Amino acid sequence: MQPNDKLKRLKKIISGYGSCAVAFSGGVDSTLLLKVASGLLPKDKLLAVTANSPTYPAEELIAARKTARILGVRHKIIKTRELKNKRFLSNPVDRCYFCKKELFLKMRSLARKNGIISVLDASNLSDSEDFRPGNLVKEELGVRSPFVEAGFTKEDIRRTSKQLKLPTWDKPNLACLASRIPYGTKISVDLLKRVHRAESYLKEMGFRQVRVRHYNGLCRIEVCRNEIPRLIKDREEVVDKLKKLGYNYITVDLNGYRTGSLNEVIGR
16 A cells, blocks of 8 residues: 555544544654644644653653643653562563553543543554554553554555654654663653663664663663764763663664664573
């Protein structure tokens, strides 16, 4: 199916919902979903919902507010409390289940209070290539994924976003900061802050797509493969900055950035 045909199908699907609350992170996927929905539904039938939590960088919350304002969509910020959940903090392999359940339960409640029927997320077909325990929550709570229903891949989303001149079309991939911490390592606010600061350092140096995977006193840096030579060239500055954050050993992943790299150990 051609991208324009997929877009037509997406519009038909969203129109069929009648009203919806969109899980809106401000990233490339949810921005496109919100943009399309905003052109189809009345303002009182559409609500963007963004989670405010230590598991997400504060600058992304600011960006989400700005984007929702530009799109002219009602926007609600909700505080999620997954860090109060001992099962989430223990960081099991199904950690995302508890995080998504916290988010979608609150979204569903907020949607009902606003007379909205459907809760949507921006998952797409490319996400099926990774381990996604949060998908079980969507089945349990009836959360819809219109990109999946319309046959969109990540590439389709970026191409369509560019076609619609959305500034997020080439925005780096986003993910919960807890995804930097290996399963079984207890999650804490301090640890999330350390990972965020480490990644912020590298972004300030000009690296666009960055992950700093945490292993107690060691960290594993992922950047795009074509940026690895520059990372190694600037290693002294990188080592100096990350050692100040408490890392004794700073390593570079020669495979480069890829989504869900911590999931590669599951099943071994």
